[in-house]
Amino acid sequence: MTNNPFQITARQILPSILSADFGKLGPEICEVLDGGADFLHLDVMDGHFVPNISFGPPVIAAVRKATRAYLDAHLMIAEPLRYAPAMVKAGAQNVTFHVEAVSDPAAAAREIRKLGCNVGITLNPATPVERLWPAIDLVDVVLVMSVVPGFSGQKFMPEVLPKVRAVKKRLRADQRVEIDGGINPDTIGLAAEAGADWFVVASAIFDRPDRAAAIRELRAALSR
Ligand code: DX5
Ligand code: ZN
Numbered sequence: 542m543t544n545n546p547f548q549i550t551a552r553q554i555l556p557s558i559l560s561a562d563f564g565k566l567g568p569e570i571c572e573v574l575d576g577g578a579d580f581l582h583l584d585v586m587d588g589h590f591v592p593n594i595s596f597g598p599p600v601i602a603a604v605r606k607a608t609r610a611y612l613d614a615h616l617m618i619a620e621p622l623r624y625a626p627a628m629v630k631a632g633a634q635n636v637t638f639h640v641e642a643v644s645d646p647a648a649a650a651r652e653i654r655k656l657g658c659n660v661g662i663t664l665n666p667a668t669p670v671e672r673l674w675p676a677i678d679l680v681d682v683v684l685v686m687s688v689v690p691g692f693s694g695q696k697f698m699p700e701v702l703p704k705v706r707a708v709k710k711r712l713r714a715d716q717r718v719e720i721d722g723g724i725n726p727d728t729i730g731l732a733a734e735a736g737a738d739w740f741v742v743a744s745a746i747f748d749r750p751d752r753a754a755a756i757r758e759l760r761a762a763l764s765r
Contacts, residue, residue: 605632637661688722697723
């Protein structure tokens with residue numbers, strides 16, 4: 542149905558709609574995708590796992606209607622297994638859960654896989670990378686958080702870069718490393734150098750009046 546980013550090895554830029562204008566979400570999405578972004582990152586927050594509430598399945602379904610682009614859902618929620626089916630039904634193609642939110646990450650990855658979607662695992666900056674190892678072979682993507690999740694517009698934490706390196710070393714060629722938080726033209730190169738493949742960007746794209754120019758600047762920084 543849509544582009545499968547796992548067939549592409551080139552680095553991918555994923556706008557997070559968290560910083561978009563929700564009053565005109567359709568046009569906002571078209572602007573970033575026409576402006577050179579690869580696919581979309583959807584930040585789902587429940588006010589429990591993180592101290593903020595964003596959106597859930599109805600908004601994912603609206604995004605699904607607005608684009609054929611691949612949809613990457615990042616569940617910052619306390620009960621990812623309870624809600625993953627609704628996210629997939631709404632149109633999410635990758636479902637990423639937080640390792641801190643589950644008791645058995647390998648079982649969680651297997652359960653989400655049964656929904657027919659891709660599977661991602663992620664961890665907060667304070668969580669040791671070793672917590673991922675029981676599930677590492679069972680996921681398609683590992684998302685390394687480079688801010689404390691909850692809000693866009695925070696400062697990149699370079700101290701997570703060793704985690705990106707450690708994860709990259711353990712992944713197969715068909716798996717990807719994603720980084721999320723504080724990515725802008727000054728930080729994207731550091732993340733790329735450490736091994737990140739997918740770059741989530743909210744404020745450094747949506748807070749700019751010219752989103753295509755913002756994406757061009759990110760790509761230029763990647764090729765430096
Ligand atoms: C953080 C979210 C991020 C966030 C990134 O809680 O998971 O996806 O929107 O925002 P920026 O790019 O502004 O740091
Ligand atoms: Zn995110």
